Amino acid sequence: MAQLLGFTGQPLRERLRPLAQEAYQRAPSYIGNIVRASEHVAPDLLRAIAWRAHGYQRHSRLRQQKARHRYTIEEIPSFLPKEWFDTNFAELMHRMNGPDTRLAYSLRRASSLQLTQFITGETWPSCAPQIGIPPGYATKLLASIGKRLNRAGL
Secondary structure, X not given: OOXXXXXXXXXXXXXXXXXXXXXXXXXXHHHHHHHHOHHHOOHHHHHHOHHHHHHOOOOOOOOOOOOOXXXXXXXXXXXXXXXHHHHHOHHHHHHOXXXXXXXXXXXXXXXXXXXXXXXXXXXXXXXHHHHOOOHHHHHHHHHHHHHHHHHOOO
């Protein structure tokens, strides 16, 4: 490597510094090219360069990677089963100021919507009809659950 850089007795670090600075200055245009070709680039690479791409306003939003799973929307009920919910959400219910029938009902619906969102990558109102929930209800549910979670500090 030293021969490629024309070794003249200077420390290697000092010789590489100008090359590294030039590469750094040219990086925004290179990253812009990567982001523009994002349909052919792995989502993990896009996440890794996000700070550079967003720092130079090259791409307004990162593409989110869909989870790799084997479930389908048809397997998601409109309500999570009560027994399963009680077992897995007991701590959350306790942290949200104890048992509340209406809250449990809302969380069972919201959990189904969230599972559907994981599969489709869409918003709650967009994926709600796919599991038999009206889109308007999904919007209101998101707002009400969000307020309760904020009050509980979650």
